[in-house]
Structures are given as C-alpha cells and as structure tokens.
Amino acid sequence: MDVQVLETDYLVIGSGAMGMAFVDTLLAETDANIIMVDLHAKPGGHWNNAYPFVTLHQPSKFYGVGSKELSKGRIDKIGFNAGLNELATGAEVSAYFDEVMKQHFLGSGRVKYYPMCKYTGDNSFVSMTSGQIFNVKVNKRLVDATYLKTSVPSTHTPNFSIADGVNFIALNQLPTITHPPELYVVIGGGKTGIDACLWLLENQVNPDDICWIMPRDAWLMDRRNTQPTAEFFSDTIGAQADQMEALANAESVDDLFNKLEDKGVLVRLDKSVKPEMYHGATISQQELSQLRRIKQVLRKGRVTHQGGIKLC
Ligand SMILES: Cc1cc2nc3c(=O)[nH]c(=O)nc-3n(C[C@H](O)[C@H](O)[C@H](O)COP(=O)(O)OP(=O)(O)OC[C@H]3O[C@@H](n4cnc5c(N)ncnc54)[C@H](O)[C@@H]3O)c2cc1C
Known part of the structure; x- marks a missing residue:
C-alpha cells in the first residue's frame, strides 16, 4: 500500500481534553488548518474508557473548550452533590466532545480528523483499521497533546x-x-x-x-x-x-x-x-x-x- 501524503499547518496528536482545547483556540485565534490523530474512535481521550458512573469532580462550568459551554447551568438536586453546581457525567463529557468535533471542528472545514490512528513518529501515522500509512508535511508545528499520559483502571494492568x-x-x-x-x-x-x-x-x-x-x-x-x-x-x-x-x-x-x-x-x-x-x-x-x-x-x-x- 502506498504511503498517503498529507499537508497541514498543525499536526495534533491526541483528541483528549487538551488536544480539543488547543485546536479550539487555534480555530478562534488563527486561520491555520489542522490534522488531528487519535487512537480512539471518538474524541474525548480517557473519557472513552471511563467507568459508567464517572462524573467530573469539579463543576462542569470549569471543563471543556472555550467555544462551547459544557455546563447546563443547573444546581444538582439529588445525590451526594445536591446543592452544588452540576457535575457532567462521563457520557455527557463524551457527547460534548463529539459534538464539538463534528459541528465546530469538522464543520469549519479547517480540521481533518483521523480517529483509530496511531502516531508513529516522524510526522507519520497509521490507521489501525485499514493499515494505511500517512506522512504529513507540517508547515508550522507538530503538537503532542498526549503529554499528561492519563491512566485509568480499565486500561492499565495492576502492579500486583x-x-x-x-x-x-x-x-x-x-x-x-x-x-x-x-x-x-x-x-x-x-x-x-x-x-x-x-x-x-x-x-x-x-x-x-x-x-x-x-x-x-x-x-x-x-x-x-x-x-x-x-x-x-x-x-x-x-x-x-x-x-x-x-x-x-x-x-x-x-x-x-x-x-x-x-x-x-x-x-x-x-x-x-x-x-x-x-x-x-x-x-x-x-x-x-x-x-x-x-x-x-x-x-x-x-x-x-x-x-x-x-x-x-
Ligand atoms: C476519572 C477522571 C475524572 C477527572 N475529572 C476531572 C475534572 O473534574 N476536572 C478536571 O479538570 N480534570 C479532571 N480529570 C483530569 C483529566 O485527566 C483531564 O481533565 C483531561 O481529560 C486529560 O486530557 P488529555 O487530553 O491530557 O489526556 P487524554 O484524555 O488521555 O487524551 C490523550 C489522547 O491521546 C491519544 N494518544 C496517545 N498516544 C497516541 C498516539 N501514539 N497516537 C495517536 N493518539 C494517541 C489517546 O488515545 C487519547 O485519546 C479527570 C481524570 C479522570 C481520570
């Protein structure tokens, strides 16, 4: 299979909260175009692997990207957070990032998204579903948005x-x-x-x-x-x-x-x-x-x- 050659201003590895917030700001403050690559099938990073009952532990208002509010502006009425500003569930966070990607990023025409792809170094990545290899000519920057290396129990093996x-x-x-x-x-x-x-x-x-x-x-x-x-x-x-x-x-x-x-x-x-x-x-x-x-x-x-x- 031939290597497919692409060209972009920014190649961003990772579409977790960090990659999403970074690209959102690029869209707002520059006219750059962007390629995003991620191992997961959907944006949101570790939220893809979260336990079903996970929620943010800080109010939703503090979380997400600049262009779109995650919070619905509610005070929780039930549960152990009753009386305080709502905490988005994992499902809400995932749906939110999915919508930001589809409506705002892809809708802008300036972002190309490659889910289910592994960045392998030297501006190259490979599709895990088709095996297609891509090499990218990056005009401005390669951005590593995987730096936090978030680890959740469902994806790491116990050390005992x-x-x-x-x-x-x-x-x-x-x-x-x-x-x-x-x-x-x-x-x-x-x-x-x-x-x-x-x-x-x-x-x-x-x-x-x-x-x-x-x-x-x-x-x-x-x-x-x-x-x-x-x-x-x-x-x-x-x-x-x-x-x-x-x-x-x-x-x-x-x-x-x-x-x-x-x-x-x-x-x-x-x-x-x-x-x-x-x-x-x-x-x-x-x-x-x-x-x-x-x-x-x-x-x-x-x-x-x-x-x-x-x-x-
Ligand atoms: C249960 C839980 C609750 C949390 N609650 C809060 C909260 O309430 N408030 C708060 O501020 N923070 C919270 N955090 C902290 C959280 O880690 C950050 O908010 C944020 O989600 C981390 O995003 P990230 O993009 O850095 O990392 P990740 O979500 O890990 O995203 C990194 C992405 O990079 C991709 N990637 C990695 N390597 C490659 C590769 N070689 N090729 C392609 N893609 C690659 C991964 O697939 C992943 O999608 C919470 C964390 C956890 C685990």
Whole structure:
C-alpha cells in the first residue's frame, strides 16, 4: 500500500481534553488548518474508557473548550452533590466532545480528523483499521497533546499479583454485579477509589461490607469552595483569600496544610491520619460523611498480592 501524503499547518496528536482545547483556540485565534490523530474512535481521550458512573469532580462550568459551554447551568438536586453546581457525567463529557468535533471542528472545514490512528513518529501515522500509512508535511508545528499520559483502571494492568479464585474487577465492571460478594475490597485512596466506595454506598451496600485499602490518605478540596456561580461567591473567593493568607503565613509545608484545613479549604477523611498526597481531588461534605461510614480502612502500604477477602 502506498504511503498517503498529507499537508497541514498543525499536526495534533491526541483528541483528549487538551488536544480539543488547543485546536479550539487555534480555530478562534488563527486561520491555520489542522490534522488531528487519535487512537480512539471518538474524541474525548480517557473519557472513552471511563467507568459508567464517572462524573467530573469539579463543576462542569470549569471543563471543556472555550467555544462551547459544557455546563447546563443547573444546581444538582439529588445525590451526594445536591446543592452544588452540576457535575457532567462521563457520557455527557463524551457527547460534548463529539459534538464539538463534528459541528465546530469538522464543520469549519479547517480540521481533518483521523480517529483509530496511531502516531508513529516522524510526522507519520497509521490507521489501525485499514493499515494505511500517512506522512504529513507540517508547515508550522507538530503538537503532542498526549503529554499528561492519563491512566485509568480499565486500561492499565495492576502492579500486583492476584491469587486464583479472586474475583478481581476494574470498577468499570461494578454495575455488572448480579450477586453480592461477601466483602468488597476497594484498592486505592484517590479519586477513583472514592468513586468506587461512593457508588457502592449509593447502591445500598452496607458500609461494613466494604474494606478500603488506602496506601496513602489524600488532602481533598471542599467542592463548595470551587463553585462558579454568584451564590457561592464568599465560599469560593473567600477560600482563595484564605489560601493566599495561609501561603503567606505558613512556616512549613505541614503548617500550610494545617492552616488550609483550619480555614476549611482542604478536608481529609480521618482527622487522626496525616495525608501524604494532594492530587487536587474535590469532594462534597455529603460525600465525605458517606465515606466516613466505612470503618474498615486498611492503611498498611501498597498491595503486592491480592489474595482475596482474607486480606481483611
Ligand atoms: C476519572 C477522571 C475524572 C477527572 N475529572 C476531572 C475534572 O473534574 N476536572 C478536571 O479538570 N480534570 C479532571 N480529570 C483530569 C483529566 O485527566 C483531564 O481533565 C483531561 O481529560 C486529560 O486530557 P488529555 O487530553 O491530557 O489526556 P487524554 O484524555 O488521555 O487524551 C490523550 C489522547 O491521546 C491519544 N494518544 C496517545 N498516544 C497516541 C498516539 N501514539 N497516537 C495517536 N493518539 C494517541 C489517546 O488515545 C487519547 O485519546 C479527570 C481524570 C479522570 C481520570
């Protein structure tokens, strides 16, 4: 098969949130033309592999591309985020990026999109469905929008061994459960582990039937302090001011985090345990009180072997 030669101003690898936002800005601020390449069949990057019950953890208003609003401007009325600005679901985020691609990008006539294609270096990419190889003459820039290397449980293999007979699943499969196990063991104390625990609690699992393995506790942002609308002005801007004051007055990193907690900017699951990570995950007070119902929290480092429920 002959190599197909293409020409463009910008060759963008990746149509995740970063690639999409970059191209959106190029369309708004230049008259450049663009080729986008992605391994996935649809834009949106890791949202293609997300678990069915995933949502943004920050209000929808903060997310997406400049030319189109993702938020519908609603306050959630039900669930653990009730009273706060809505969090788009994974399906909403995917549909949003799909629409931006179809209506705005492709509709502009300046973007050519190559899904199901792997960039292989030297301005070349290959179609995974047809095997066609493309080489691109790039007039301005090659842009790597894969830099964050986002990894989600459904696409990476665990770095611990799993004993025979252990029913080990990525949280994408939680909604396929038909018979309650003796115990749910959730591994990981970050946003994904939090989502797994909240989903179980929301689905009537008794907190005593959950064992949560937490290699490190996390500092978490109180979501009330990251609200984009006027009724939360004093929470959100107040928290910014508190943050500046804490930064100015802190005498050490520990002191800074203590001051941020005293002001309610940051929260933690258990007041008696010092968090050792801060990845910017955001949580509501309702979610926090739900998570505190789980009493079997195992803080014994990282899992090296999953031997089943005997762990607890
Ligand atoms: C569950 C979850 C919830 C999150 N919630 C929020 C939130 O509420 N707010 C927030 O700001 N952030 C959130 N994030 C952070 C999130 O990582 C970023 O918001 C953003 O989606 C990352 O986009 P990205 O384009 O950098 O990466 P990705 O989404 O990983 O996109 C990279 C793309 O590059 C493609 N690619 C890689 N290599 C190649 C190759 N060789 N050839 C072709 N294509 C290639 C991949 O197929 C992929 O589509 C969340 C993350 C997760 C996992």
